[in-house]
Amino acid sequence: MNAIFDSAAPSGTGNGRVTDLLSTVLFGSDARREHGFWRRLVATEPFRRPLWPPPGPTSDERLALAHARLRALNDALDSAARPAADPRALAALHEWLAPVDPALATVAGIHYNLFLGSLLDHDAGSFRDLSDFLRLRRIGTFLCTEVAHGNDAAAVETTATYDPGRDGFVLHTPNAGAQKFMPNTSPAGGPKSGLVAARLIVGGADHGVFLLLVPLTDASRALPGIRVRRLPARMGSPVDHSLTSFDQVFVGRGALLGGPQGRVGDDGVFRSETEGRRRRFLTSIGRVVTGRICMSASAVGSARVTLALAVRYGGHRFVSAGRAAPPVPVLAHRSHHGPLAEAMATVFAMSLLHRRVLDRWEKAASRPPAEREAAERLVDIAKGWITWQARDVIVECRERCGAQGLLENNGMTELVTGIEGAITAEGDNLAICSRAAAGLLADAVRAPQEEPDPEPESGDLADLRFLGRLLDQVERIRWARAAARLAGAEHGDPLERWNAASGPALRGVEAHAYRQAAHAYDHAITALPDGEARDRLGELARLFALSWVAANSGDLLAAGHLTAGQVEGLTDATEQLVAAVSGHLPELAESFALPPELLADWPIAGARYTDAYDDPGASWHTEAAREPSGSAR
Incomplete structure (x- = not known):
């Protein structure tokens, strides 16, 4: 049991103390309050993974299980409004x-965040009865994207007249392209209601896209006028x-989610405190930003679990070490532990960046609009970077587990495919990163230009401060290139100018994410006391930074920030850190604080993983039963 999640547990000593400190880095100093409930929940029924006999559950059975778990989750909450109100x-x-x-996370995220969260945000002070949704007599869903409108959702064509x-x-719905293209809207799981994004038409005028609360289904079929x-x-x-x-579905005036973006009064007149249809739309769907934080969280959790499984399996999967040598764990090989060591440095970076973004977004709620916009931009950047990094980590870990990693009962296949959904959900990564790139590029163009250093910067590749510089x-180089491309493009055609600059600008966003993650590492290291835990985190931080420096060593050399000798030394410096980190991989994986019950549900996680494939009717059992009593072998 990890002490930071158990108030009755004494402070750890030795390796246990190191693990607890690293867990605090990952989950925060208030981990018991923030994460304890959810950690305990996944270790209980019905959240344990079922041991399905071959060939496994059908998709409909898995969806039914997800909804059953959603109801168990809701019953376990003090109030269903709590997660909706707490990012x-x-x-x-x-x-x-x-x-x-992953299916449970999807339906729960839609219900608590996009649906209930939007109702609470926009209907504050109203007398709308939410009891059916709080008690899950009706499941909430969210209908924004259409067949022809995804990242340009402000252009949806569904109308509310x-x-x-x-x-x-x-x-x-006026045409085929205007059909809503969204999950969890069928009667599966029980009656559903949805928040439908539609163009608000009042007196013949289009006031932009708003949300309306619409009953969609009963327990078995779509309601009249609705096709699913x-x-x-x-x-x-x-x-x-x-x-x-x-098809001409009528809802009362109270179905409109009002707020500063606008409402229709008793006199039938539309009034709004928000100028511009696009701003009204963004205000209406503001919960999508919190949804992006949730996608980052899903990616962080999934990458941690997959990496923990790969590390455990690598420790008890033995292979031949040569004719005269005993077998060794596959994890002993550099070709195996090297990628996992780099994945560990990345997963810690993902976790730290996620917490940094969550902290900033929470504080931004009470800050001026400019600070809130900057925080939202960081949410977008982190969502793109974290989910892309998670895909790389998950695919690498699956491969390190060979054929075992391809079996559904070992849990990895769902996460390999599930991360693709997170990459696309709540704003496609490339689209939201492009928007962030445009904003950061504008900032870079306005910023004063620095003079290049006349001589390469002196520094030690083992010095984290030097690596941080x-x-x-790297980020400055990429923004300078993007700005130069923008300046060289012909004026008068915004698309052509953006196309000229977007390549290096998107690479600038990537560099910005790496720098933000490195800063999060610095902050976490500073907060730790001197000792083994700080040493372990420092090794991870240096490996993370050094890998990015190595990937950009040509640019850094050309710009005079690295010497030829330093570039030559990158390989040795990286190998030293890989060796240091790989020696502590099991300990680092323990800091993920995965409950033993959770790990027990994945055969690959245990040293006796072959027991999952034992055959009671096979010869190694039946021969012993047939052997005559007292016979010699």
Whole structure:
């Protein structure tokens, strides 16, 4: 039991103390409050992984299990409004549930964040009865994306036309491209209601996209005027992605989620405190930003679990070491532990950046709009970088586990495919990173230009401060290139100018994410007392930074920030850190604080993993039973 999650546990000593300190780095000083509930939950029924007999559950059975778990989760909460109102609780929910059941994380995230969260945000002070949704008599879902409109969701074509005679809105889908293209809208799991993004038409005027609360299904079918058709099976979790359309569906005026973005009064007149249809839309779907934090959390949790499984399996999967030598764990080989050591440095960086972003977003809620916009940009950058890094880590770890990693009962295959959903959900990575790139490039163009250093910077590749300065320089180089490309493009065509600069600008966003993660490492190291835990974290931080420096060594050399000798020394410096980190991989994986019950559900995690494939009717059992009593062998 990890002491930071157990108030009755004494402070650890030796390696246990190191593990606890590293767990605090990953989960925060208030880990018991923030993560303890979710960690305990995944170790209990019905959240344990079922030991399905071959060939395993069907997609519909897995979806039914996800909804059963959602109800068990809701019953375990003091109030279903808690995760909806608390970004930290939402993030922790995804961090622990996504590795166990990606489908559950999807339906829970939609219900608590996008649905209930939006209702709470926009209906503060209203008298709307939420009891059906809080008690899960109706499941909430969110319908924004359309077949023809995803990243340009402000252009959705579904309409909500105000009917003054009936004092309500008529929802309508005008064409095939306007069908909602969203998950969890079928009757599977029970009656559903949705928040539908539609163009608000009042008195013939289009006021932009707003959310309306619309009952979608009863327990068995779509309600009149609503069509729900399941889409083809998708890779990853078995959530019921569907096409949903509306044929002149009427809802009362109270269905509109009002707020500063606008509302329709008793006199049937639209009024808004927010200028511009795009700003009204972004205000209406503000919960999508929190959803991006949740996608980062899902990726962090999934990468940690996959890496822990790969490290454990590498320690008890033995291979031949030569004719005269006894077998050794496959983890003893540099070709095996090297990629896992680099993955460990990346996973810690992902975790630290995620916590840094969560802290900043939480504080930004009470800050001026400019600070909130900067925090949202960091959320976008982190979501893209973390989910892309998670894909690389998960695929690498799966490969290190060979054929065992391809079996569903070892848990990795769902995470390999599930991360693709996180990369696309709540804003496609490339689209949100492009938006962030445009903002950061504008800042770079306005910033005063630094004079290049006349001589290469002196420094030690073992010095984390020197490596940090190199990471800063990588980002500056990339923004300077993007700015030069922008300046050289012809004026008058915004698309052509952006196309000219977007390549290096997107690489600038990547460099910005690496620098932010490195700063998060620095902060975490400073907060630790001198000792083994600080040493371990420092090794991880240097390996993380050095890998990025090595990837950009040509640019740094050309710009005079590295000498030829330093570039030559990168390989030895990296190998020394790989050796240092790999020697502590099991200890570092223990700091992930995965419950023993959770690990027990994946055969690959145990030293006796072959027992999962034992055959009671096979010869090694039947021969012993047939052997005559007292016979000699």
